[in-house]
Amino acid sequence: MKKRFCICVLLLSACSTPSSLLLPEQSVLDQKQIELNNISKLPSPVTRVMNGDTLRIVRDAQTPAEKDEMSLFFVRPDGTFSYPYAGLIQATHRTPEDIAEEISKKLSAIYRYPKVTTNIAIAPGNRVFVGGAVRNPSAYELTAAASIEQAIIGAGGVLPSADSHHIALLRMNEEGLYQVYFTDFSQFLLADNNRRGVILQRGDIVFVPKSLLGNAVESVDMYFNQLLPFSKGIGIGFSYDLNKSQSSTSVSIP
Numbered sequence: 001m002k003k004r005f006c007i008c009v010l011l012l013s014a015c016s017t018p019s020s021l022l023l024p025e026q027s028v029l030d031q032k033q034i035e036l037n038n039i040s041k042l043p044s045p046v047t048r049v050m051n052g053d054t055l056r057i058v059r060d061a062q063t064p065a066e067k068d069e070m071s072l073f074f075v076r077p078d079g080t081f082s083y084p085y086a087g088l089i090q091a092t093h094r095t096p097e098d099i100a101e102e103i104s105k106k107l108s109a110i111y112r113y114p115k116v117t118t119n120i121a122i123a124p125g126n127r128v129f130v131g132g133a134v135r136n137p138s139a140y141e142l143t144a145a146a147s148i149e150q151a152i153i154g155a156g157g158v159l160p161s162a163d164s165h166h167i168a169l170l171r172m173n174e175e176g177l178y179q180v181y182f183t184d185f186s187q188f189l190l191a192d193n194n195r196r197g198v199i200l201q202r203g204d205i206v207f208v209p210k211s212l213l214g215n216a217v218e219s220v221d222m223y224f225n226q227l228l229p230f231s232k233g234i235g236i237g238f239s240y241d242l243n244k245s246q247s248s249t250s251v252s253i254p
Contacts, residue, residue, distance in 0.1 A: 147197035
């Protein structure tokens, strides 16, 4: 009976919960790994316009008498806004400089000095998202330059079940598609590393995956605590040691 029960526990440990995310193949991980001392493969942070932003667009030759209210433009849920004499402008995923250049070109047929300056006046989506095996997964306001390490520490640090060797960074490109990169958080405190911080940009997602052992522990915990309501009655106990990568299960009949 005891042997048969141990086999069941091992099978459960080999399974991952439906909410678990599996890492890609090792070849993909190696290609997308952000080297500690060379992050040239990672695009530099870029400020891109997002849905819900409010842009301030001012023509450089604008007279002081023109009202400032006319310079504020809300980016609609479809990612567009309308500008006088320039028509409908697609804004989402573009830089303010790119938008200013398009508007300036369209105004060249009307004004002698058509150049405009564009800035993001209100940015409700100025956040980064930290999730996975961290203590406090949430969205965090990006009020200043922040690195992956700072974001993870701000989320309470990684859990014991985390795979800190493959922290994922999801960054959206100009086409609105996520590019995925990986970094090794476990080497963060090594004294002999002169590493550069990976600076985050708005909209970035930092995801901390679970290790294989962490997935196994979660699977067995869920099985005993949620799927076996009679476990407390018969005295099923489960203990594990993440540091030693060992697990044990005991059964007692009162």
